[in-house]
Amino acid sequence: MDKRTAPVRHLDSVDGTVYGKHNKVKMVNPYLCYFIVTYGDGSVYSGNDLFTTGWDGVRQGIKTLQYKLSTGHIINIPKFKGYLPTIEVSESIEGFKMFHAINVNCLGFEEVVTYRIILKEDRISKYKIGDIIISKSKKNIKSSQWRMSS
Amino acid sequence: MSEPILTFLYNYSAIDAPYTGTGGPSGNWKEIQLATGSGVGSDTKVYTGGGINQSLPTPTAAYGRREATLRPVSGLYPVPQIYIESEMDAVMYHIPLASGQPNTNRYVFGVYVDGEVESDLYLEMWDDVTFSTHTVPTLSGSLSYPNSVFNAISTTNSAPPALWNGTTTASGVCLAGYSNRLRLKGQDNIINEAVYYSMYASIPWDLAFTHDQPVEAYRYLYS
Numbered sequence: 001m002d003k004r005t006a007p008v009r010h011l012d013s014v015d016g017t018v019y020g021k022h023n024k025v026k027m028v029n030p031y032l033c034y035f036i037v038t039y040g041d042g043s044v045y046s047g048n049d050l051f052t053t054g055w056d057g058v059r060q061g062i063k064t065l066q067y068k069l070s071t072g073h074i075i076n077i078p079k080f081k082g083y084l085p086t087i088e089v090s091e092s093i094e095g096f097k098m099f100h101a102i103n104v105n106c107l108g109f110e111e112v113v114t115y116r117i118i119l120k121e122d123r124i125s126k127y128k129i130g131d132i133i134i135s136k137s138k139k140n141i142k143s144s145q146w147r148m149s150s
Numbered sequence: 151m152s153e154p155i156l157t158f159l160y161n162y163s164a165i166d167a168p169y170t171g172t173g174g175p176s177g178n179w180k181e182i183q184l185a186t187g188s189g190v191g192s193d194t195k196v197y198t199g200g201g202i203n204q205s206l207p208t209p210t211a212a213y214g215r216r217e218a219t220l221r222p223v224s225g226l227y228p229v230p231q232i233y234i235e236s237e238m239d240a241v242m243y244h245i246p247l248a249s250g251q252p253n254t255n256r257y258v259f260g261v262y263v264d265g266e267v268e269s270d271l272y273l274e275m276w277d278d279v280t281f282s283t284h285t286v287p288t289l290s291g292s293l294s295y296p297n298s299v300f301n302a303i304s305t306t307n308s309a310p311p312a313l314w315n316g317t318t319t320a321s322g323v324c325l326a327g328y329s330n331r332l333r334l335k336g337q338d339n340i341i342n343e344a345v346y347y348s349m350y351a352s353i354p355w356d357l358a359f360t361h362d363q364p365v366e367a368y369r370y371l372y373s
Contacts, residue, residue, distance in 0.1 A: 020280030052152040055373050086268050086371035093158045093366050094192040095184035096279040103371065122282055142339075143268060145151060145373040 018098070025122040028129055030099050032070035033119070035085065038063045040150040050087055050099055050119075061150040067102060067117060073130035075117050080106035082148040084141060105141055107148075112137050151373045154265030158182040159344070160234055164246045166255050169344045173264045183238050191237040195366065197229040197351040222355050226295065226317045229351040249350060253316070256309035258348040261368065267340040269371035273332040273347060275300055275325040276365045284327040288351070288362040295354035297324035300364075302332045302349035316350025325349075331369070340370075 018025045030050035037045045040063050047054035065077040077083065084105040090098045102117040116133040127133070159169055163178035175181050185192040199219045219229050232248040247255040261271060275298060277283045284290065284298070291297045303310050303322040314321045323332045334345040 018280050020278035020283065022277065022285065023280045023282045025280040025282060050153075053373065054151075056151045084373065086373050087153070088369070088371050089153070090274070090281045090367045090369045091156060092279055092368075093182050093195070094279075096365075098279065098281050100281075100369075122280065124282055143373065145268075 023122050023124055025098070025120050026129065027099055027120040029070035030097075030119075033102075034068055036066045036068065050089075050102075053085070053087065055085060055145060055147075058147045060148045062147055063150050065104070067104075069117075069119070069130060071129050075115075075130070075132060077104055077106065077115055080108060080113065080149060082107035082146050084143055084146045107146065108136075110138075112139060112141060152265060154263050154267050154340075154370070154372055156271075156368060157262040157264065159260040159262060160243070160245050161247055161257050161260070162234075162243045162245060166247060166257050168257050168346070169260050169262060171262065172342070173262050179260065180234070180243060182234060183236060193237070194235045196233045196235050196242065198231050198233060199229070219353065221353050221357060221359070224355050226352040226354050228316050229353065232349075232351075248348065249316075252310075252312055252314060253348060253350070254309050254312055254314070255348060256305040257346055258305070260344045260346045261334065262344045263340045264342060266342075266372065267370045268373055269338050270336065271334045271340055271345055272369040273302060273325065273334055274328065274367050274369055276327060276367060279365055279367075281365070281367060284364075286362040286364055287358040287360040289326045289364050291324075292354045292356040292358070294356050298326035298330065299351050299353055299357065300325045300349060301352060302347050304332055304334050304336065305346040305348055306335050310348060316352045322350075325366075334368075 016027050016029060033050050034047040037058050039061050045058060065083055067075040086103045088100040088103055099119045101119055104115040106113045114135045118127045118129055118131040121128040157173045159179045159181055161178050162180050165178055169179045170176055182193045220227050228249060230249050232245045233242040235242045247258045275289055277286050289298045301316040301322040301324050303314055311321050324330055334347055
């Protein structure tokens with residue numbers, strides 16, 4: 001069984017709705033959300049989806065970083081020294097997956113600025129799909145997946 | 151990069167030894183199986199009573215067999231048995247190292263990460279797969295015990311302390327939602343390795359009579 005695809009249910013071509021006891025959650029379609037990177041030489045590299053992101057195929061020298069969501073939202077990430085996007089997901093032991101957010105960690109001069117792109121909305125949370133929550137941290141995030149700007 | 155593949159594991163032997171596989175069943179460890187496309191449901195973790203013998207037949211019991219779980223007249227009552235009910239195999243696999251008080255067994259439940267998780271792996275419990283509420287009685291508790299009845303402890307780095315009996319938050323976490331969740335490794339970055347935990351369900355005397363089926367979930371980051 002392919003665990004990468006089977007757990008995501010209730011999806012149509014744009015997004016999916018998950019019904020709970022007290023809440024109804026709408027989530028983006030993770031197959032139709034991806035990043036677009038441009039480089040200084042004008043070339044463009046697009047990611048795949050939220051499962052196989054394709055971030056490891058991004059080379060150093062990023063000029064712009066943009067995210068496209070299945071709902072049509074386009075999020076432009078400002079210029080920083082470097083970027084490390086992470087996908088935040090919950091997975092139940094029954095195999096269901098909920099994509100919460102894309103946390104784009106951006107390397108500033110003295111801190112990491114995180115652009116949290118919301119991927120779901122419901123009756124409880126005040127945030128909607130495509131909202132961005134910006135936070136700052138002095139935390140040193142070690143990863144081989146940092147990609148630097150041009 | 152790609153999403154990591156998580157394998158949810160349980161030790162169905164009485165031998166307290168780590169998982170040596172690389173995903174999937176291996177040795178004394180079985181995998182909690184997901185639903186198939188052909189209508190067979192996913193495995194279910196069952197907390198059940200022990201009857202007059204304080205245990206059900208092992209290593210397996212007949213599929214679907216359960217004994218009533220007691221609600222005590224006072225204090226807390228740890229549910230004595232945990233099984234994995236497999237619809238696919240049509241049996242209930244006993245987990246002999248789970249429950250019992252006090253419990254210092256280390257290798258009871260595990261998660262194998264195939265690939266890379268950038269964060270720690272967080273064990274959470276919710277009402278359902280909206281992962282947004284935790285109001286069912288087993289997660290919200292009772293007047294005398296306003297905690298989740300599910301008390302879990304990470305055993306990745308060491309065995310539970312001798313005092314851990316599923317009724318205290320001194321060493322374990324009463325799992326309910328985002329705020330009361332359990333870090334399974336204790337640090338960020340999990341790469342091609344297994345993390346472990348153990349857990350109890352302890353019923354307070356004044357818990358509402360209920361038939362809850364809360365969801366056990368794992369939250370993580372990947373790139």
